[in-house]
Amino acid sequence: MPTDGAAYGELKLFCGSSIPALGREIADYLHVALGRVTLMRFADGEIYCRYEENARGEDAFVIQSTCDPVNEHLMELLIMVDALKRASAGRITAVVPYYGYGRKDKKDAPREPITGRLVADLLTTAGVNRMLTIDLHAGQIEGFFNIPVDHLRALPLFADYLGRKGLRDGVVVAPDDGAVRRSKQLADRLDLPLAVIFQRRVGTDAKEPIQVVGEVQGRIPILIEDIIDTAGTVMRAADVLLAQGCQPEIYVCSTHPVFAGPAFERLARPEIKEVIVTNTIPVPAERKPAKVTLLSAAPLLAEAIRRIHLNQSVSLLFT
Ligand code: R5P
Numbered sequence: 001m002p003t004d005g006a007a008y009g010e011l012k013l014f015c016g017s018s019i020p021a022l023g024r025e026i027a028d029y030l031h032v033a034l035g036r037v038t039l040m041r042f043a044d045g046e047i048y049c050r051y052e053e054n055a056r057g058e059d060a061f062v063i064q065s066t067c068d069p070v071n072e073h074l075m076e077l078l079i080m081v082d083a084l085k086r087a088s089a090g091r092i093t094a095v096v097p098y099y100g101y102g103r104k105d106k107k108d109a110p111r112e113p114i115t116g117r118l119v120a121d122l123l124t125t126a127g128v129n130r131m132l133t134i135d136l137h138a139g140q141i142e143g144f145f146n147i148p149v150d151h152l153r154a155l156p157l158f159a160d161y162l163g164r165k166g167l168r169d170g171v172v173v174a175p176d177d178g179a180v181r182r183s184k185q186l187a188d189r190l191d192l193p194l195a196v197i198f199q200r201r202v203g204t205d206a207k208e209p210i211q212v213v214g215e216v217q218g219r220i221p222i223l224i225e226d227i228i229d230t231a232g233t234v235m236r237a238a239d240v241l242l243a244q245g246c247q248p249e250i251y252v253c254s255t256h257p258v259f260a261g262p263a264f265e266r267l268a269r270p271e272i273k274e275v276i277v278t279n280t281i282p283v284p285a286e287r288k289p290a291k292v293t294l295l296s297a298a299p300l301l302a303e304a305i306r307r308i309h310l311n312q313s314v315s316l317l318f319t
Pocket of ligand 1: 176225229231234
């Protein structure tokens with residue numbers, strides 16, 4: 001890969017244990033080999049890391065999603081960054097396609113933590129100089145970091161994919177008020193109308209729909225989410241949309257396929273036609289239902305890495 005414009009040494013790409021396939025795809029796109037690193041567990045569960053190649057002065061990128069098991073992957077990332085710092089890497093960029101703990105980005109009740117901020121502090125304390133990520137739960141999490149953050153969006157991937165389907169009777173639906181902005185952007189790109197489901201929080205982890213604003217009757221809903229965790233939000237949205245007379249053919253897009261607990265059972269209902277997600281979190285082939293379509297975020301991430309390394313603008317990737 002050309003190095004004109006690079007402000008640091010050679011581009012070095014290292015991958016943690018959370019998303020090896022995505023790491024390989026990114027490396028292939030960039031035509032670089034993944035850096036050699038030994039990661040192992042001691043008998044008591046502690047993590048050991050050693051880079052098997054020189055990193056002194058180099059432009060190091062560590063790819064790791066802090067997905068399930070979240071604490072393991074987070075700790076592994078911190079240790080990988082610490083080892084790079086102590087190996088005198090020139091610059092360390094954490095490439096965190098899925099930023100776990102990001103959903104707690106504010107206090108909803110007294111005596112709660114703000115884990116999105118805590119993780120940002122941990123990463124910068126460990127030695128991260130830059131962050132590259134996709135679809136943070138809330139844009140303001142960028143502000144939890146006092147280092148540059150390149151915050152990519154998966155929306156263009158969904159827009160391209162759905163655009164090819166030509167869903168002229170579609171309506172883009174925000175499943176809750178937090179999803180309005182990205183839903184509006186998708187609706188604009190697809191030239192479709194927008195509807196919003198307003199929900200009320202009824203517990204730490206639970207909400208219930210209270211109102212649908214916008215016309216959904218006779219239309220094909222396209223829901224867009226940042227995260228599908230237990231698919232509770234999708235299920236409640238589907239119930240309320242079907243009750244309002246939408247077509248029983250619902251498309252769901254989500255950047256981060258957490259797919260925890262009853263998610264697959266919930267998504268199995270026949271009215272949900274297709275679930276389109278990216279590979280920021282691995283979905284094992286043997287568990288992946290046929291209706292789940294995986295779009296790769298590797299080209300987007302790889303291009304951002306290339307541009308960061310060469311000190312070029314990444315804003316082009318947003319359009
Ligand atoms: C919530 O604000 C998020 O954007 C997602 O809607 C939520 O995390 C999804 O969780 P679940 O799939 O468990 O409803």
